[in-house]
Amino acid sequence: MAQAEQFALCDVVLTEIKVSGGSTHSFSTADEISCEPVIEEGEAVNLTIKNKLIASKQTPDMVLGHDITCKDNVFTPELLADIQGGAVAKKLEKFSKYTAPNVGAMPSTKTFDFIAYVEIVGDDGSTGDYLKYTFPNCKGSFISPNFKDGEYYANEYTIKSRPALNTSLYTVDLVSELPVGVSKFVHPAVEALEELEE
Secondary structure (H helix, E strand, C coil): CCCCCCCEEEEEEEEEEEECCCCEEEECCEEEEEEEEEEECCCEEEEEECCEEEEEEECCCEEEEEEEEEEECCCCHHHHHHHHCCEEEEECCEEEEEECCCCCCCCCCCCEEEEEEEEEEECCEEEEEEEEEEEEEEEECCCCCCCCCCCCCCEEEEEEECCCCCCCCCEEEEECCCCCCCCCCCCHHHHHHHHHHC
């Protein structure tokens, strides 16, 4: 019997928000992603006659998509605007103001694909390959800013992936390169250690 192919995964290397018909935000500052399946539970249909159960049929559970939580450790105004709505203003091509959606108005949030690249590692470290997870037809929700002394600010995005009927919940591709123009984030301490080893 052939051995099943297995992959040891470690680290969220890169995350992307690919807006339908628009921009792509690539960021390597997310360090935690969790996915919770959204399930419509089936029900039991029972035939009972004179208080006696004659037959019972269970309808199957149906998976509708995923609720994704992505923690990003920096504030990215354009990404925030695409996920929860609102507008970004700039002066001399630099950020000057973010305006959240209006009270009482339906936010004009955009549909996007959520993509996460996770590193494949071997017994001697990085293999240079990644698994690319793509969750289609996503929408964002409101983010509440939270701050605490002595701790860096982090956005926690809640994303709802609801693929169209009869399409895949998500895909996983084996890739050997990150998107063009995007470099892998390496912690300065790791870089220093690698330089010492050379």
